[in-house]
Amino acid sequence: MANNQSVRRHLDAFTRGRIIGKLEEGRSVTSVAAEFGIAHRTVSRLWRQFQTTGTAVRGFSSGRPRGTTPADDRYIVLQARRNRRQTAGEIARRTTQATGQPISRFTVARRLHGGGLFARRPVRCVPLTPAHRRRRFLWCREHRNWRDNE
Numbered sequence: 457m458a459n460n461q462s463v464r465r466h467l468d469a470f471t472r473g474r475i476i477g478k479l480e481e482g483r484s485v486t487s488v489a490a491e492f493g494i495a496h497r498t499v500s501r502l503w504r505q506f507q508t509t510g511t512a513v514r515g516f517s518s519g520r521p522r523g524t525t526p527a528d529d530r531y532i533v534l535q536a537r538r539n540r541r542q543t544a545g546e547i548a549r550r551t552t553q554a555t556g557q558p559i560s561r562f563t564v565a566r567r568l569h570g571g572g573l574f575a576r577r578p579v580r581c582v583p584l585t586p587a588h589r590r591r592r593f594l595w596c597r598e599h600r601n602w603r604d605n606e
Contacts, residue, residue: 467494472502472512479503523559524551524567531555532564533571544568544575 467475471492478488479499489499506512524532528551535547544561547568552558565575582588 466514467498467502469513472514475499475502476506476512479506523557523563524555528555528557528559529567529570532567533573536568536571536573 475488485499485503486496489496502512532547532551535550544564548559548561548564
């Protein structure tokens with residue numbers, strides 16, 4: 457992000473309540489803004505919203521609602537930690553049975569990613585028997601004096 461752009465941070469409900477409380481005490485918008493280190497415009501907008509609606513609760517943003525609750529997210533991560541070999545599809549089926557809310561395996565994968573768990577694919581390699589090892593060793597000994605063009 458460039459230096460001249462600001463990072464947008466929303467005020468949490470507790471901070472909003474503190475700001476409203478200080479304004480109700482009779483303090484000025486400028487002094488409250490300076491105390492909290494936020495813009496004058498933000499405090500005045502919050503105060504106007506409180507005066508017109510009687511509440512300072514932040515409105516909900518648009519977009520598709522989440523398919524899982526925070527409790528469901530914790531349950532998904534817990535299931536994955538209890539049984540590391542479970543697939544995302546199996547966890548999705550178990551979560552659907554437990555909550556009654558259908559969720560996809562992709563949702564489970566996103567929640568696991570958010571919980572710090574990532575999918576790992578096992579390395580595929582040929583299992584070597586003692587006979588394989590013996591043959592490889594013989595082949596190496598026969599070809600150890602070969603040049604690149606051979």
